[in-house]
Amino acid sequence: MSSKKNKSKTKKGSEGDSSLVVKEGSEGSSNLQTSGHEGGGSCRSFNNNSFTVTDFIDKADDKTPRCCRSTLAQLSLNSMKSASVCIGRPVLLTSPTGKQEVCLGWPVAAFPAGKVGLQKCAQSNLKVKSGDEVTLHPLTGAVLQAEEVTLSSRSKDDTLETEEFKNFFLRTLVGKIILPGNVISLTYFGRSCSLRVEAVRGEDGATLHRPAPPPGPGPDTEESSVMNSVLDSSSADLSLQLTTQLPCLSSPPALCTPSSYISQNPPSGESVNLENSVSSEKIPTAPPGGALKTDTFYCLSCSTKVSLRDRAGKEEEPDAEAKRSKVTYSMIGGLSSQLDVIRETIELPLKHPELFSNYGIPPPRGVLLYGPPGTGKTLIGRAIANEVGAHMTVINGPEIMSNSEVSQRPAIIFIDELDALCPKREGAQNEVEKRVVASLLTLMDGIGSLRSGVGLGATNRPHALDPALRRPGRFDKELEVRTDNLTYILQKQLSFVPCSATYEELTQLAEAAHGYVGADLAAICKEAGKYTLSYCHVKGQNIFEKIFPVDITPSFALGLGWSPWVEIPGEGRGFYLPEFHL
Numbered sequence: 001m002s003s004k005k006n007k008s009k010t011k012k013g014s015e016g017d018s019s020l021v022v023k024e025g026s027e028g029s030s031n032l033q034t035s036g037h038e039g040g041g042s043c044r045s046f047n048n049n050s051f052t053v054t055d056f057i058d059k060a061d062d063k064t065p066r067c068c069r070s071t072l073a074q075l076s077l078n079s080m081k082s083a084s085v086c087i088g089r090p091v092l093l094t095s096p097t098g099k100q101e102v103c104l105g106w107p108v109a110a111f112p113a114g115k116v117g118l119q120k121c122a123q124s125n126l127k128v129k130s131g132d133e134v135t136l137h138p139l140t141g142a143v144l145q146a147e148e149v150t151l152s153s154r155s156k157d158d159t160l161e162t163e164e165f166k167n168f169f170l171r172t173l174v175g176k177i178i179l180p181g182n183v184i185s186l187t188y189f190g191r192s193c194s195l196r197v198e199a200v201r202g203e204d205g206a207t208l209h210r211p212a213p214p215p216g217p218g219p220d221t222e223e224s225s226v227m228n229s230v231l232d233s234s235s236a237d238l239s240l241q242l243t244t245q246l247p248c249l250s251s252p253p254a255l256c257t258p259s260s261y262i263s264q265n266p267p268s269g270e271s272v273n274l275e276n277s278v279s280s281e282k283i284p285t286a287p288p289g290g291a292l293k294t295d296t297f298y299c300l301s302c303s304t305k306v307s308l309r310d311r312a313g314k315e316e317e318p319d320a321e322a323k324r325s326k327v328t329y330s331m332i333g334g335l336s337s338q339l340d341v342i343r344e345t346i347e348l349p350l351k352h353p354e355l356f357s358n359y360g361i362p363p364p365r366g367v368l369l370y371g372p373p374g375t376g377k378t379l380i381g382r383a384i385a386n387e388v389g390a391h392m393t394v395i396n397g398p399e400i401m402s403n404s405e406v407s408q409r410p411a412i413i414f415i416d417e418l419d420a421l422c423p424k425r426e427g428a429q430n431e432v433e434k435r436v437v438a439s440l441l442t443l444m445d446g447i448g449s450l451r452s453g454v455g456l457g458a459t460n461r462p463h464a465l466d467p468a469l470r471r472p473g474r475f476d477k478e479l480e481v482r483t484d485n486l487t488y489i490l491q492k493q494l495s496f497v498p499c500s501a502t503y504e505e506l507t508q509l510a511e512a513a514h515g516y517v518g519a520d521l522a523a524i525c526k527e528a529g530k531y532t533l534s535y536c537h538v539k540g541q542n543i544f545e546k547i548f549p550v551d552i553t554p555s556f557a558l559g560l561g562w563s564p565w566v567e568i569p570g571e572g573r574g575f576y577l578p579e580f581h582l
């Protein structure tokens, strides 16, 4: 068919849409050449499914419900025809970087041809901006209801945890197809909220997780296996095509609802045609870890369970959080008796508050860890945070806490350097300091009213604390943290590095280190490791090619103070490094 002939056949869209020149498509589908859109413009060739992103046109007289507009992909009527998109049906948008979003195809009068109008949120999910190219394909895979969706918010917000918000979320977005990793933006009582989809569990039992950032070079493990597993042509969309020149699959156009997303099996008589139609189309290659248009997708329904989790700490301060969460009881050496007491005093009331209430015993409200600097008080606090599984708020020094921090239960409030926050009031420099102390005392009383909550304080100056804080009913229990067994601490410190020192050798080292605390030993071990690396570097050894090529052992040279040394296989032990003084 010549383009001239086609041009004469072309009918102008009722909305004044661009005139079309239909060329013979390579795979049975047509390539369209526009001769300018409504507003005029130069001729431009484009692939049927490739569109230039443009900002969403929000018309004042638009009759589309405002809540639906965020999910629309605006197209000209002719663009919809050329890309085989039905009105109100879902389309899968894929950016050149492999980011994806699902929107609903929506025709707009006088919309420029070859362009797709997207809301800012959709653009940011696709990591594109106005003028970038995206590909757009109608979804032909099954769309099932999501049974559960896990969302995360950038900052901690108690409002988002409420049932009211969750109901509002579902009411607003019912029917929306959600992709893990994408952000959903909505306005709740005038406040804009951005929630990232962390995971989606479908009614078929499959769970899709947010791809790990940054995406690896190959397909993502679990996610892509689920996303790409379904290539079922029998569940292809049978919707009405807007042009007979394109592969035709028919059903009346309809606005998407959760039920209409559910895949319909084609009538048996049509199956052959359908297979032909689908196979004649070039199935796009999904980006690594991404979805194909023929995959199974999940949409929100009124019965979807919404769970929220906080990603503030996780994403904004990965180092601090990782540091904090990595500490476990097994990393603490020589403090087993203190850990036993802590388990008994903190874990038991938090895990089994009924034991205390049944016997009429008030559970402890607070434990004060005191001892010299560097003996492991903070370490214990962090280990508890990791092991107990309760909501834990860590306050360092003079930070003021809000009451919301004790509203979660069971809860632990760990206040490090308690003396900075709560010094004796008689020595206070100003009224503010006194008020902080008074607030903290009130907070401790508040913890007591919680069924399961406990305060944990750490200080190396217990006598500098305001006496009111140490009276029974507040920090009821005081626990001295001191360094008794240096051998165990050395063992723990060296358990993550290649070290062949025997227990006896470590005991010898520990005996020679009388007066040292855990922090000193940690520094020595670190220093020994650094010397080892620099020694290997000088020697030109490729330490990355071998597993545990060197042995890091801090040593003590009699009379010389601490002197870390390393053992290099083949060169023997006892390579003494320069003396290291703390």
Ligand SMILES: Nc1ncnc2c1ncn2[C@@H]1O[C@H](COP(=O)(O)OP(=O)(O)OP(=O)(O)O)[C@@H](O)[C@H]1O
Residues within 6 Å of the ligand: 331, 332, 333, 334, 335, 371, 372, 373, 374, 375, 376, 377, 378, 379, 380, 458, 459, 460, 489, 492, 493, 517, 518, 519, 520, 522
């Ligand atoms: N018992 C221990 N077992 C293993 N490592 C320890 C121990 N005690 C201290 N350390 C090491 O010393 C470092 C400092 O310890 P931590 O911060 O817990 O001391 P602290 O008692 O809170 O000191 P400060 O009172 O000055 O805050 C820890 O990160 C850890 O590497």
